[in-house]
Amino acid sequence: MSIQLSLDGVNRSFDGFKAINDLSLTVEKGELRAIIGPNGAGKTTMMDIITGKTRPDEGEVLWNQTVDLTRTDEAGSARLGIGRKFQKPTVFETHTVEDNIALSLKDDRSVWATLFDRKTAEQEARISEVLELVKLDGDRARLAADLSHGQKQWLEIGMLLAQDPELLLVDEPAAGMTDAETMRTAELLRDIAGQHTVIVVEHDMEFVRALDCRVTVLHQGHVLAEGSLDHVSANEQVIEVYLGR
């Protein structure tokens, strides 16, 4: 298997606080990876660095072992094939569910192309396909603002899928979901993995167990442990960080 994403010796501090401290991490193509860690472990900053929102002070971030991600901006990383889901569900509230997906479809993103764009039958079919996958096909004409919290989470995942990214960065997808919804989300992410690479940041241990994948534990901006969930849960240091205080 080839490497999708690699971080090597990445550092980033904010006003003297080391948010990311010599972080090295490798994710393979098609892998499903969970990243856990207490508050302030640097999970969100790590995602900001991967997507070009934040530039690291030093270190290397490589996409497909060739493209330097420290030089792209958010739109650039999205065009390379990195999709990101925010912790707080962020959808376009004054657009319909259908338009939310339509606007996310992989397409020419230039101003002129967008001005003269016409929806093709192929795109219509793709929209329906995605809506079915995230179980929102009955709500396609509703405004996104009128959806429930859980439905918004799903819509945002649908928007990510519509982008057809190589890598999905998913920040706490289960937050605010019911148990049934949480399990369905885990199932969906497992299904997506394989064709796509998926990195999930999560707090909820039940959810991580349901993902049944390799786990990376982050602490103070550094990788503390890596392996199966059972392996890392048995790690002394991890227990101390999570339970010790």
Place this chain on the structure above:
Amino acid sequence: MGLIDRRMGIFLTGLFILTVAVPAGNLWMEGQPVPSYIVSLLGKYLCYALLAVALDLVWGFTGILSLGHGAFFALGGYAMGMHLMREIGDRGVYANPELPDFMVFLNYQELPWFWYGFDQFWFACLMVLLVPGALAFVFGWFAFRSRVTGVYLSIITQAMTYALMLAFFRNEMGFGGNNGLTDFKDVLGFDLQSDSTRAGLFVLSAIALAGGLLLARAITTSKLGQVLVCIRDAEDRTRFLGYRVEGYKLFVWVVSAMMAGVAGALYTPQVGIINPGEFSPANSIEIVIWVALGGRGTLVGAAIGAIIVAAAKTLLTGWFPEIWLFALGALFIFVTIFMPKGVLGVIEGALAKRPKPQPDGKEAEV
């Protein structure tokens, strides 16, 4: 979501009737039921309406609150005013065929380089679009690239128009200082004082407003228009979907500035003067009030808001000149608190409630 929806259809029909009735009543009907000053006054309102549509494009749809849109309007007005000055020729007080009166008065020996070409009408028309467009492009390029948003952007747009006002007040700038440009005689050989020319300018203003509305509508109903709303509602999400937000903002900002420039160019000959007061920050703030009052993000509402406020200003400053600013302030507060969707929102809300009650009550939610 066609180009002409119900509200646009109604407004354009009304505008068309006005465009036929006003000149007819002024030029051809017995006893002149529409006095000449009313024609120019209404023409001025239509220019304001076009300016409001331009602001609605950036504020209502893209979320960029510009407090400096009067600057683009004034620049368009100055570009047209420069042509009208050149067209006076040797009929000025000093009868200098080359130099406008104010330059002779200020002892200019020759025409400044930036006045070259303005003797040609087509060149002036080009500048009406290019000068506001270029300023908007340069300003937007730096502001949007540096990701200046929200209130910070509003403040620098305000600073921009204030700086231009101070600059245009200076005699050394070569734009007539605080007197501005005035005493126009004719345009393309048509006497600006004659009723038929005034009626012609009124019709042109109506056509420009209709054109501006349709252009804005075409933009906002396209996929690009949807992206603009995305930027307004969730800028970060839009970026992470791969849209270069700054490019989209720059596009709509420049289009809007050019539209404002056209409004200014039609305003100058109808009012007969353009001076640095048009750059004053208070003017730009008033434009925001028009749009808020009419209904943000509705285009037609913005045009209606401009006409309502401008008409109220004409009446109130005539009757009680000293209370106008208080009335304007009170109006703004009233609209923000009680009519967040503006006049158009209130009218459409009332209309939506009346016809056959929907069993699912969906209409009532709006």
